Amino acid sequence: MNDKLGNWKRTHRCGDLTAEHIGQEVCLMGWVQRRRDHGGLIFIDLRDREGIIQLALDPDRDLASLKKAEQVRNEFVLAVHGKVSPRPEGTVNPKMKTGEVEVEISELRILNRSETPPFMIDEYTEVAENIRLKYRFLDLRRPVLQNNLRLRHLVAKTVRNYLDEQGFIEIETPVLTKSTPEGARDYLVPSRVNTGNFYALPQSPQLFKQLLMVSGFDRYFQIVKCFRDEDLRADRQPEFTQIDCELSYVSRDDVMTIMEGMMATIFKVAIDVEVALPIPRLSYTEALDRFGVDNPDLRFDLELITITALVADSQFKVFADVAANGGLVKALNAKGCATFSRKELDGLTDFVKIYGAKGLAWVKVTEEGWQSPIAKFFTADELAALNRELGAEVGDLLLFVADKPSITNEALGRLRGRLGQKLGLTRKDDYRFVWITDFPLFEYDEEEKRHVAVHHPFTSPLEEDIPRLDSAPGSVRAQAYDLVLNGSEVGGGSIRIHDPAVQIRMFELLGIDAAEAREKFGFLLDALSFGAPPHGGIAFGLDRLMMILTGAESIRDVIAFPKTQKATCLLSEAPNEVSEKQLQELGIRLRARQK
């Protein structure tokens, strides 16, 4: 039989007790971290969210409690009354925050018992992730996740305070909403009342926040769940949280200035890091040119160097052909890496192949000149020019990729990231922000044979590029911006189209004709036609931001109840089959019952 809580009221949290509480009578409640039974004397480490305190049970003080303590096991829930006392000479534990004191117990109540947990609730025990996820409620008792989620709370609170001070109003938008074309796959929710019709869960509150601008709220924000039915990654879950913002009467610079202030505030409050403002800005074109990717990790240099022109006339056919066919030849100079083994070089070659590169040419720069399978193809003049261009010195490793531009950039850009990690250039406590701007408005989708929006269909072109919308849509730049932190895209947004004529033109360019635009986005076009103010906004990925702030390797470590890579929940076992009755009500028949 468990003891009743009765009228006991907790007076303190375990981890908060220090020498200043000595002499006080306290009432504590928490879990048993550990029992140390010395026969006549028992110590219990009692844990709550603030930490651990040692309870001392002495037969001279209360024999009944001592006897009861003999039954106590790990993770039992206890309530105790006792007096905070200094520990006897020589028994202070400097490793514990509460190590100067202990609580001399006068009465102990066992509020609940516990099965032996499948793993120890401590910071030492390493447990396979599937076990952790199945017993998430226990994993969440452990210090790492407790700290991560509490920091997440602090960040959310800081965001609310900052945005409130800046005149933003938090407004909720629907979760049951409308499926729209473009973008990620939607999660669909069948409507019982409207049999045969479906809601979609929002990929973002994009259209609603624009409508709120039309409605005159002027500055809106929301910390909001978004849903995308796509495959998962270490930093991607199908349901995730955005800090979603929209502002009226602003330019890109206005948005970026307000939001980098928010980032600086978050980093100061959450981890006491000063972010130097303004955050540097880099055009999309320059980012690709120098780093190969639009989310460069600026914690280290190691820039890509374009050498297409230098090798266009060389005898090395691989390079010359690529140059002749509009491709791109670029190189990295990995300083001092000529010591890499053949095996390491093969590993780097395999790595670039993941991104579609056909191979990786390498050169070790030695006292005797180039040591490389491709050295023989180049004249002395070409070698000298390449060495000069790449700043090659003895001991360097030069790495080349030649392919069509998108592949060269991606492969070498990712290789840059990998080398940065391999060479230890990416310190965890180093935070390098950068805004990426001037994205192209469109990119060409080879599969669908049409232009698609790089950001989304509501993004405004740069005003100076609007004349080229018809003649050269591929060259039109967007008033879009991404915030990148240590190689991770943590946010992105744009100035939106507020002119209904431009919006209709935009849909046309995306292959959405007037009728379809009306059907899918009629409410937006209507809203834009009733005096929509110029507006723009941004959304930040709270989960990714938390990963960086906590140093987590996985997005699962900053989410209380995350999904597995197959988008299931090992705790609740969602998703699951539903009853025939439920399906009938929804007018749904499954094409094939899975076995």
Place this chain on the structure above:
RNA sequence: GGGGCUGUAGUAGAGUUGGUUACAACGCCGGCCUGUCACGCCGGAGGUCGCGGGUUCAAGUCCCGUCAGCCCCGCCA
């Protein structure tokens, strides 16, 4: 859809060239212990080697398939 890694007591691991009864640690159970603190000492229990099939006199070990977890490509406006 594709590539890769992992899977052995509750937990995390070792297990040689295929060869007797699958190891030790932590945890768990029992006992002892009045100053420990990831207490200590003595004793004990605990295994469908993910699952299925195959090769073999013999499989944790080799082969094929499959499931699960993780990482990546595609996908993610």
